[in-house]
Amino acid sequence: MENLTRKAFLQKLALLGVTGVGATSLLTSCGGGDSKPASQPQTSMPKPAAPAASNDPCSDLSGLTEAEAGMRTTFKYVTHSTEEGKNCTNCQLYVVPEEGKSCGGCTIIKGPINPEGYCMQWIAKQG
Numbered sequence: 001m002e003n004l005t006r007k008a009f010l011q012k013l014a015l016l017g018v019t020g021v022g023a024t025s026l027l028t029s030c031g032g033g034d035s036k037p038a039s040q041p042q043t044s045m046p047k048p049a050a051p052a053a054s055n056d057p058c059s060d061l062s063g064l065t066e067a068e069a070g071m072r073t074t075f076k077y078v079t080h081s082t083e084e085g086k087n088c089t090n091c092q093l094y095v096v097p098e099e100g101k102s103c104g105g106c107t108i109i110k111g112p113i114n115p116e117g118y119c120m121q122w123i124a125k126q127g
């Protein structure tokens with residue numbers, strides 16, 4: 001009887017041992033082991049592209065208050081006019097850029113103004 005119990009115990013130990021080795025093998029083959037294979041090739045995925053920055057040089061509104069920035073929306077300012085023959089450069093309210101700068105200004109809308117822009121307040125330049 002004692003031999004049977006001892007035999008059963010040894011069988012259980014053997015099963016546990018096999019199971020333990022099997023689990024370790026499985027973990028290692030799945031990459032879950034503690035050691036990292038040195039020769040495994042590194043797969044490098046391309047990094048996602050950063051969001052495209054605006055290519056409009058006159059889009060920096062950081063110096064404006066919320067209300068001032070909101071005026072651009074209120075007057076439906078766009079950086080590139082779709083109105084035939086109308087843009088900021090031929091608007092009476094346009095302020096030409098300082099020398100060496102590409103963005104002008106506007107007497108009623110704060111912030112940098114793209115010379116090719118337009119808004120609903122456009123008034124034909126006089127003279």
Ligand code: SF4
Nearest residue numbers: 088091094106119122
């Ligand atoms: S009023 Fe409008 S169209 Fe005229 S310069 Fe200002 S933003 Fe441009």
